Amino acid sequence: MSTSSTSASAARWRNWGRCVSAEVAEAARPRSVAEVADVVRAASERGLRVKAVGAGHSFTPVAVTDGVMLDLDALSGVTGVEPVTGRVRLGAGTRLWQLPALLGPLGLALENMGDIDRQSIAGAISTGTHGTGARFRGLSAQVAGARLVTADGELLDVDADHHPELLPAVQLGLGALGVLVEVTLQCVPAFLLRAHESSARLEDVLDGAADPGGFFDSGDHVEAYWWPGTDTVATKRNTRLPLDTPHRPPGRLSRLVDERLVQNGALRAVCAAGTLAPALTPPLNRLATRVLGQKTYTDHAHAVFTSPRTVRFREGEYAVPRAALPDAVRALRDLVERRRWRISFPVELRVAAADGVWLSTAYERDAGYVAVHRYWREDPEPYIGEVDALMRDFEARPHWGKLHHQDAASLAEVVPRLGDFSAVRDRLDPDRVFGNDYLGMVLGD
Numbered sequence: 001m002s003t004s005s006t007s008a009s010a011a012r013w014r015n016w017g018r019c020v021s022a023e024v025a026e027a028a029r030p031r032s033v034a035e036v037a038d039v040v041r042a043a044s045e046r047g048l049r050v051k052a053v054g055a056g057h058s059f060t061p062v063a064v065t066d067g068v069m070l071d072l073d074a075l076s077g078v079t080g081v082e083p084v085t086g087r088v089r090l091g092a093g094t095r096l097w098q099l100p101a102l103l104g105p106l107g108l109a110l111e112n113m114g115d116i117d118r119q120s121i122a123g124a125i126s127t128g129t130h131g132t133g134a135r136f137r138g139l140s141a142q143v144a145g146a147r148l149v150t151a152d153g154e155l156l157d158v159d160a161d162h163h164p165e166l167l168p169a170v171q172l173g174l175g176a177l178g179v180l181v182e183v184t185l186q187c188v189p190a191f192l193l194r195a196h197e198s199s200a201r202l203e204d205v206l207d208g209a210a211d212p213g214g215f216f217d218s219g220d221h222v223e224a225y226w227w228p229g230t231d232t233v234a235t236k237r238n239t240r241l242p243l244d245t246p247h248r249p250p251g252r253l254s255r256l257v258d259e260r261l262v263q264n265g266a267l268r269a270v271c272a273a274g275t276l277a278p279a280l281t282p283p284l285n286r287l288a289t290r291v292l293g294q295k296t297y298t299d300h301a302h303a304v305f306t307s308p309r310t311v312r313f314r315e316g317e318y319a320v321p322r323a324a325l326p327d328a329v330r331a332l333r334d335l336v337e338r339r340r341w342r343i344s345f346p347v348e349l350r351v352a353a354a355d356g357v358w359l360s361t362a363y364e365r366d367a368g369y370v371a372v373h374r375y376w377r378e379d380p381e382p383y384i385g386e387v388d389a390l391m392r393d394f395e396a397r398p399h400w401g402k403l404h405h406q407d408a409a410s411l412a413e414v415v416p417r418l419g420d421f422s423a424v425r426d427r428l429d430p431d432r433v434f435g436n437d438y439l440g441m442v443l444g445d
Helices: 033-045 096-106 121-127 164-170 202-207 252-276 278-290 301-305 322-339 383-394 408-412 418-428 437-443
Strands: 006-014 021-029 050-053 068-071 078-082 087-091 143-149 155-158 179-186 191-201 221-226 232-242 295-300 313-321 347-352 367-375
Touching: 033 050, 033 068, 033 143, 033 179, 050 179, 087 096, 087 143, 096 121, 096 301, 121 179, 143 164, 155 164, 164 418, 191 202, 191 301, 202 221, 202 232, 202 322, 232 301, 252 278, 295 301, 313 322, 313 383, 322 347, 322 367, 322 383, 367 383, 408 418, 408 437, 418 437
Parallel strands: 021 068, 050 068
Antiparallel strands: 006 021, 078 087, 087 179, 143 155, 143 179, 191 232, 191 295, 221 232, 221 347, 313 367, 347 367
């Protein structure tokens, strides 16, 4: 291993959701691309497996290794800009929350974002972070190129001019093809979002969920949150506006109260009460839906897309064909009622446009997303396990970074290019230097 990179032996790591941990032989913090290559080459020669880890926001053991774990935080920031095309090259360790400060001076932004921005850019694209929007694609589809260190320690550039046949695999690679060290994103001109938050009946949302012009087309980026045990959803409709649109963003105090007290403080209280006395959860959920109000505000896109999440949880998420979303949610509602489960976290409903990324949950079909959560101090099973089984009836594709029970055999039925991805993996990492048990389960060996 390179003497210029910092390392430690027998390190212990665990993820944000506190559901995955690992004892690693060595932890390395390379400070350059060359040092990453040195670490990979040395580990491969010694027969050790290598995995890069970002913020640990995946709930699956996708980044776990018993060998060398790479922390790429030092590989961050802008490393190149193409002003004409709007493409920006970033170090793979760059965190999503850093992007506004990096892209803002360039007059650029991401086309779409999820609601959490703690992840590294490499981790987010490698597991399929998607956001919401009937006309907009997930983060992986915004990747125009990448540089990775392969199993032999060599650098591989993948873009429209270099190995373009590999791009649909590298855009969402699960860390199975190599260590991403740089990512080129296709950005768009910076924009504002006008957010309208309100409430609605679940059935009113589901009645138009599958149709063009329905609920999920009532804004550019639309989502809903349904509290199990109630017939009410909180809704959020975000509409894109030019950057020079006159607006007054929420004040600092207003944002602090909303994010810290309303969104997280109230949820933490409900979860804590439900843990001590589960019978309290249904009435507390009903109370939460009765106090939902309406508000409209406008701010820079990243400030509207994302929200702080300080209450730990475990999550499973499934992408069904958008046309099947209403029936999938109704089936979930029936399951919750039949099992008499007391669930304190709302179910998140989103959509995304089809893309061409091989392992994307929206590959060649418009997707409807159903995300289920449990408070981290509660056992996520059997809730997530039975939801996983239920969603198979709707040709669901599980989110790669969230809890699920799928394997290579079941995934092959709903992920058409799984075999093509595995062939690229065989080409780039035949000895499985970047392998682990999770990849063995979902890809097969």
